[in-house]
Amino acid sequence: MFTDRELRELLALSAVEPVLSVYLNMDPTAGNADFYKLRLRNLLKTVELPADVQAVEHYINNEFNWVGRSIAIFSCSPQNFFKAYSLAIPVRDLAVAGMRPAVKPLADLLDDYGGYGVALVDKQGARLFHFHLGELQEQEGVMGELVKHVKRGGASSMPGRRGGIAGRTRHQEELVERNIKDITSFSVQFFEQNNIRRVLIGGTDENTAQFKAELPKFWQALVLGTFPMAMTASHSEVLAKAMQIGQESQRSHEARRVNELITLASKGSNATLGMEKVLGQVHQGSVQTLFVTENYSQAGYVCSDCGWITVQEKEQCDQCSASLRAVEDVVELAVASVWQQGGEVVFTHGNSALAAAGSLGAILRY
Numbered sequence: 001m002f003t004d005r006e007l008r009e010l011l012a013l014s015a016v017e018p019v020l021s022v023y024l025n026m027d028p029t030a031g032n033a034d035f036y037k038l039r040l041r042n043l044l045k046t047v048e049l050p051a052d053v054q055a056v057e058h059y060i061n062n063e064f065n066w067v068g069r070s071i072a073i074f075s076c077s078p079q080n081f082f083k084a085y086s087l088a089i090p091v092r093d094l095a096v097a098g099m100r101p102a103v104k105p106l107a108d109l110l111d112d113y114g115g116y117g118v119a120l121v122d123k124q125g126a127r128l129f130h131f132h133l134g135e136l137q138e139q140e141g142v143m144g145e146l147v148k149h150v151k152r153g154g155a156s157s158m159p160g161r162r163g164g165i166a167g168r169t170r171h172q173e174e175l176v177e178r179n180i181k182d183i184t185s186f187s188v189q190f191f192e193q194n195n196i197r198r199v200l201i202g203g204t205d206e207n208t209a210q211f212k213a214e215l216p217k218f219w220q221a222l223v224l225g226t227f228p229m230a231m232t233a234s235h236s237e238v239l240a241k242a243m244q245i246g247q248e249s250q251r252s253h254e255a256r257r258v259n260e261l262i263t264l265a266s267k268g269s270n271a272t273l274g275m276e277k278v279l280g281q282v283h284q285g286s287v288q289t290l291f292v293t294e295n296y297s298q299a300g301y302v303c304s305d306c307g308w309i310t311v312q313e314k315e316q317c318d319q320c321s322a323s324l325r326a327v328e329d330v331v332e333l334a335v336a337s338v339w340q341q342g343g344e345v346v347f348t349h350g351n352s353a354l355a356a357a358g359s360l361g362a363i364l365r366y
């Protein structure tokens with residue numbers, strides 16, 4: 001499992017030699033093992049670290065179990081460093097060499113899909129789930145004291161039979177309260193043990209409200225939302241809900257970043273929009289954050305000498321007059337280049353504001 005701890009380990013790697021970072025998308029809808037291996041080979045073509053390229057290919061061909069929808073690999077052969085993390089969430093293909101591992105895609109995944117605690121609650125108990133990066137890690141159930149009591153005493157002592165709360169005896173009132181306390185304290189224990197950082201509560205409005213009200217303030221603050229769901233829901237139904245919330249979180253993160261970009265650009269501040277302008281900034285090494293609409297690509301040209309990228313049909317480089325060669329996708333080149341320069345890349349999913357602004361933008365370092 002990839003957690004904050006592994007992220008910190010990667011960040012702490014004090015490389016004196018370049019590190020190869022590889023992300024490979026293995027979404028089953030996109031192809032099979034042979035197809036991914038071919039894509040990996042293409043990705044690694046541009047990397048000039050033969051020992052690390054070999055280590056990554058060896059791992060994929062001989063050791064990898066092909067579980068998951070994507071994989072992140074970090075290799076620094078001179079320092080005997082090699083880590084591979086298989087992920088249940090697809091990520092975008094990337095191969096980049098730099099003095100630090102390219103951890104941003106993983107950090108983003110943790111931000112949006114990490115540490116979900118889901119409690120399905122009713123009057124009797126709770127079912128608790130821990131989802132992390134799209135996978136079920138842990139599942140437990142709890143029944144409150146009241147239920148145990150009812151089980152011992154038989155159905156006739158069930159409160160409500162005598163006409164709801166008004167009909168309850170003081171003893172029964174206390175049992176109901178203790179029941180909720182039991183359930184929530186067990187849940188809090190579960191959340192703590194599993195390093196939960198956001199909580200979802202499923203059930204009827206009444207039950208989820210009661211559960212939330214009983215949670216300590218710290219945990220109340222981590223409640224992302226409540227939703228209707230039956231106690232008998234399958235874990236894949238619950239996971240689908242957690243993933244949906246994760247996606248919404250991802251989208252709103254993206255929207256905030258794009259708004260920042262567009263505001264800066266409209267003020268004529270350190271940001272720019274549109275293909276050719278952004279490509280120019282990429283060439284100058286001044287891009288802090290590159291914004292790209294997911295799956296956006298465009299054919300163009302790259303300078304064989306200085307690496308200048310353009311979509312204009314030209315034969316000679318504007319910068320150094322060397323000859324240009326045609327490439328299928330200039331966006332991919334720009335992304336790799338920004339990564340190499342230690343910049344950040346934000347891929348947006350269905351963000352119409354960025355699409356309207358030309359699908360490509362950049363916040364600049366200065």
Ligand SMILES: [Zn+2]
Binds near residue numbers: 305317321322
């Ligand atoms: Zn050039």
